[in-house]
Amino acid sequence: MLTGKKLAMTLIAAAGLSLSTQSASADKMYGPGVTDTSIKIGNTMPYSGPAAAYGTIGKASAAYFAKINAEGGINGRKIEFISLDDGYSPPKTKEQTRKLVEQEGVLLMYEGLGTPTNSAVHAYLNHKKVPQLFVATGATKWGQPDKFPWTMGWQPSYQTEGKLFARYVLDNVKDAKIGILYQNDDYGKDYVHGMKDELGDMADKLIVAEESYEVTDPTINSQIIKLKDSGANVFFNVATPKFAAQAIKKVRELEWYPVFLNNSVSNSVGAVYKPAGLENSKDIISLQYYMDPTAPETQETEAYKKWAAWMKEYYPEGDMLNTFNVYGYLNAQTLVQVLKQAGDNLTRENIMKEAANLDFEIDMFLPGVKIKTSATDFYPIEGMMPVKFDGQRPVPIGEVVSLDK
Known part of the structure; x- marks a missing residue:
């Protein structure tokens, strides 16, 4: 039985613990699809239809998120990646996107494939203030932060x-x-x-x-x-x-x-x-703008060896000659960087703020290529290198160039 002084000290300690817990809880700001243990991400991809060759991009990204989850997730949270087939059909993209946003309650939409398909949900996602991040299309309209502040591209326009x-x-x-x-x-x-x-x-x-x-x-x-x-x-x-x-x-x-x-x-x-x-x-x-996995000089690099080891462990059925599997690997790393920067502030508003505050390099990019964004620049990648296919692999025929060079 606690009496007098001991009871008072216990109550003070309990109050301190309560305040500490409330403070820690207050530091966490969550949007839809986020808990202390998970982050729900939505995606549409043409696993069937006329652009089905791109479906491997979604599978590669899923495999990279599986690697992140196996390593403990991001700030202790596992990525729940929900990727649905839209067949490269804009009406189907609308249907699947609404399902992901309104029924699954995802935090954001990520890496949707295709210009016509993303165009079909462009206005909807911006109206709902749902991030439409790193879409797998280079249409110029994905970089208009003044008109569409919730949409950002990834690859060069x-x-x-x-x-x-x-x-x-x-x-x-x-x-x-x-x-x-x-x-x-x-x-x-x-x-x-x-x-x-x-x-x-x-x-x-x-x-x-x-x-x-x-x-x-x-x-x-x-x-x-x-x-x-x-x-x-x-x-x-x-x-x-x-x-x-x-x-x-x-x-x-x-x-x-x-x-x-x-x-x-x-x-x-x-x-x-x-x-x-x-x-x-x-x-x-x-x-x-990224290394070709078929090139002998690429295969000698540490970046390739790291990518190949990941492929063998997390996407063994994937084609080691398919550059789209490099694309999915790199794009997924960009989203992971955003989520890391966001920390415990996983609101949709902060996700867009961090997406517009990137400056880093990734394994398997060509030398001179990096991810860089700002509040007024929603084009993460702007440098490219000319290559010529020699019958076995693309061979560089120039340096990485961009429009400002």
Whole structure:
């Protein structure tokens, strides 16, 4: 039995403990989907449909989060990654996103794949003030913090890439006549807009033909025939993996040998060049910002060995030649950095604040490439390197460049 002085000391200690507990609790600020032990993250990905080749990105990111969870999570919290198939269909993306936000109660949406699909939920997520982070698309509109403060891209913008390709043509191709194949949506049009912007007054003279395709088209053969017949000696291929592989096959079948420029979203040995034929893909020029896992010099680096060990342990069924598995690995690390910086303030508002306060490098980026954002700069990556496929792997043919260089 406690009496007098002992009882008073016990009550004081209890009060102190209570205040301490309340203070510690007050330091924690949680948004939807967050507890002391978990953080719920939402994602849509085309595991089926015309862009299913990209599905491995979602699987790679899930595998990286599994690694983080196995190591104890982030500040003691495990990532609960809920990734749903949208088939690269905007109506399905709307349905799945609403399910994740309104039923699953995720803290944020992360790495949704595709320009048309993300466009379908762009306004909705900003209206609901749900972070739409590091979308797997380079559309320029993902970097408009004044208009859409809850959306941020990740990879270099398509317009930036289109401008860099235009510079390559101006610097390296004499008497260029450019033919363009592009997907008929914001993704494809962004690339074309970027190229035309950089060509400036010469655009109308240098671009001799443009052909578009729909994602529902079975093939793009007729478009390739028209582009060849235009007399183009430069072919700018703005297509997702399925159609990029078709384009490569058809170009070679027609015995057409233009300077072949391939957008980075389809610069993959495993997902595009192998299906199209390695010999058919020889001499294709692209741009990249992270290491190619098929390159012998990459495989000698500590960064690659670390990535390969992770693949073997956490994603053993994944293709070691597929660059999209590097993409998912790198993108996931960017989100992990944001969550680490957020600490115990895991509100949606603070997530966006930390996403706009990044400055770091990641293993498997090319030298000179880094993640850097600010409150007015929602484009995390802006440098790229020109490469040419030699029949086995992309080989560098220049330094990392950006529009300010």
